[in-house]
Amino acid sequence: MVSNTRREFIQASLVSGTLAAGNAVGQVTEVKRQNTGETAVTAEYDIAVVGAGTAGAIAAIQAGRLGLRTVLIEKNGMPGGTTTTAAVNFPGLFHAWGRQVIAGIGWELVSRAVAECGGQLPDFTVVPERHPQHQVRVNRAVYASLLCEALHQAGVSVLFHSMPARVEEGEDGFLLTLCTKTGLETIKALAVIDATGDANVVGLAGYSVVEHDTLQPGSLILTLTGYDFNALDKERLRRVFQEGVDKGELTPEDNTFVRRNIVGFLAARGDNCTHITNINGRTSAGRSEAELRSRTCLLHVYRFLRRQPGLEGLEIAFMAPECGIRETVTIQGEVTIMHEDYVSGRLWQDAVCYSFYPIDLHNVQGGGIDTRPLKPGTVPTVPRGALVPRGSRRLLAAGRCLSSDREANSALRVQATCMACGQAAAVLAAQAVRENTGVMNVDMKGVYEILRQHRAIVPG
Numbered sequence: 001m002v003s004n005t006r007r008e009f010i011q012a013s014l015v016s017g018t019l020a021a022g023n024a025v026g027q028v029t030e031v032k033r034q035n036t037g038e039t040a041v042t043a044e045y046d047i048a049v050v051g052a053g054t055a056g057a058i059a060a061i062q063a064g065r066l067g068l069r070t071v072l073i074e075k076n077g078m079p080g081g082t083t084t085t086a087a088v089n090f091p092g093l094f095h096a097w098g099r100q101v102i103a104g105i106g107w108e109l110v111s112r113a114v115a116e117c118g119g120q121l122p123d124f125t126v127v128p129e130r131h132p133q134h135q136v137r138v139n140r141a142v143y144a145s146l147l148c149e150a151l152h153q154a155g156v157s158v159l160f161h162s163m164p165a166r167v168e169e170g171e172d173g174f175l176l177t178l179c180t181k182t183g184l185e186t187i188k189a190l191a192v193i194d195a196t197g198d199a200n201v202v203g204l205a206g207y208s209v210v211e212h213d214t215l216q217p218g219s220l221i222l223t224l225t226g227y228d229f230n231a232l233d234k235e236r237l238r239r240v241f242q243e244g245v246d247k248g249e250l251t252p253e254d255n256t257f258v259r260r261n262i263v264g265f266l267a268a269r270g271d272n273c274t275h276i277t278n279i280n281g282r283t284s285a286g287r288s289e290a291e292l293r294s295r296t297c298l299l300h301v302y303r304f305l306r307r308q309p310g311l312e313g314l315e316i317a318f319m320a321p322e323c324g325i326r327e328t329v330t331i332q333g334e335v336t337i338m339h340e341d342y343v344s345g346r347l348w349q350d351a352v353c354y355s356f357y358p359i360d361l362h363n364v365q366g367g368g369i370d371t372r373p374l375k376p377g378t379v380p381t382v383p384r385g386a387l388v389p390r391g392s393r394r395l396l397a398a399g400r401c402l403s404s405d406r407e408a409n410s411a412l413r414v415q416a417t418c419m420a421c422g423q424a425a426a427v428l429a430a431q432a433v434r435e436n437t438g439v440m441n442v443d444m445k446g447v448y449e450i451l452r453q454h455r456a457i458v459p460g
């Protein structure tokens with residue numbers, strides 16, 4: 001509930017001249033206080049993007065390239081989100097059935113990251129036997145740095161180490177009260193893109209989200225070195241690991257952590273081969289639990305393996321700074337993409353991008369994956385309304401929390417789609433600001449024209 005004094009403050013700040021000069025947070029050195037006791041508005045933007053992850057970084061670059069005053073707010077210290085901080089650095093899928101279906105800013109930066117490292121892209125004209133063959137592995141450091149460079153060149157104001165604590169919507173935009181390292185700061189934006197993956201901003205603004213009874217597990221990405229996999233006695237390892245679990249030397253959760261397949265875990269050298277189940281990655285408490293439990297498992301498994309023949313020199317050469325989260329909530333959008341829409345390749349009338357991936361549900365108890373490839377030729381699309389919280393005007397959600405049922409979401413959540421949605425969300429937000437209207441009312445012809453100018457592929 002917004003108090004009267006607070007409401008007056010919001011209206012006054014949105015309408016009048018209490019806004020500080022300069023549009024970059026970094027330029028504002030003094031935070032003045034009003035008589036209301038609230039923090040003054042320190043900066044004013046056209047578009048605020050919250051979350052500099054897979055979708056959000058692309059959204060902010062697009063908004064900046066359109067010349068809009070853009071701020072990007074991120075809780076961590078680098079862009080890329082799950083692609084970099086959670087180390088899931090294998091974006092997919094940009095190609096379907098021998099042709100490119102997603103391009104634009106995401107593809108520009110992913111392909112540049114490969115080129116910077118002297119790497120080769122797969123031959124996308126050949127339909128692969130298994131979809132991961134068309135995922136593009138990027139170097140995390142190079143990809144994050146390319147994002148930083150592109151954000152800078154696009155003139156985006158970046159505020160790392162900050163999170164919104166309060167989001168208030170007035171007639172003419174939003175006030176976001178941010179928790180920064182030195183205290184609360186309030187900024188104004190005419191449109192907001194929630195790219196937190198978890199619809200945190202949508203929730204703070206008071207719009208509905210859909211919670212699910214069951215959630216896919218998260219994963220802690222690792223790189224293990226210091227052993228010769230081929231020389232290991234795999235049968236013995238399987239047996240002693242199970243005995244360790246049965247005797248209580250290892251916990252059942254340790255077994256789930258290695259996806260109940262210690263040999264597979266060692267074969268993949270950790271990588272994307274861990275599961276941490278029953279977590280709520282949307283809240284700080286839930287995320288903390290995931291981080292603590294997964295690292296406890298890691299330590300147990302590491303100690304156990306180092307006692308086994310051939311693994312005495314085992315090293316954890318890399319551990320992602322944060323657990324990768326596959327699923328939390330989805331927004332209750334103006335339109336919801338259902339499983340049938342996805343697998344039938346429905347072409348929505350106001351589709352903003354394609355999406356391509358198998359239905360890909362990781363077992364909620366950990367261990368297996370239910371993977372169901374799409375029928376040949378099928379390429380699903382994403383409608384504008386799946387990015388718009390129901391009843392909102394200039395608030396969008398880009399990334400894995402787009403409005404979709406669980407099965408459709410298990411495919412829509414992948415990185416190429418998140419990047420395409422981020423770019424589309426920025427263009428929709430920009431046009432809503434320019435046309436002084438709501439996102440659901442913008443002229444789609446103009447949106448498509450801009451998307452094409454910025455090398456995105458528009459369905460249909």
Ligand SMILES: Cc1cc2nc3c(=O)[nH]c(=O)nc-3n(C[C@H](O)[C@H](O)[C@H](O)COP(=O)(O)OP(=O)(O)OC[C@H]3O[C@@H](n4cnc5c(N)ncnc54)[C@H](O)[C@@H]3O)c2cc1C
Binds near residue numbers: 219272
């Ligand atoms: C283990 C794992 C394996 C996967 N495998 C693949 C794969 O092989 N190929 C593929 O394409 N996809 C894969 N995915 C899916 C894909 O990586 C994610 O769904 C996608 O990256 C999510 O993008 P996003 O932009 O929605 O969120 P993110 O990339 O997670 O970005 C969200 C950003 O918002 C920030 N943030 C969150 N909350 C706040 C807040 N309150 N305030 C400020 N900042 C905030 C985060 O720090 C982060 O930077 C995998 C996912 C996981 C977890």
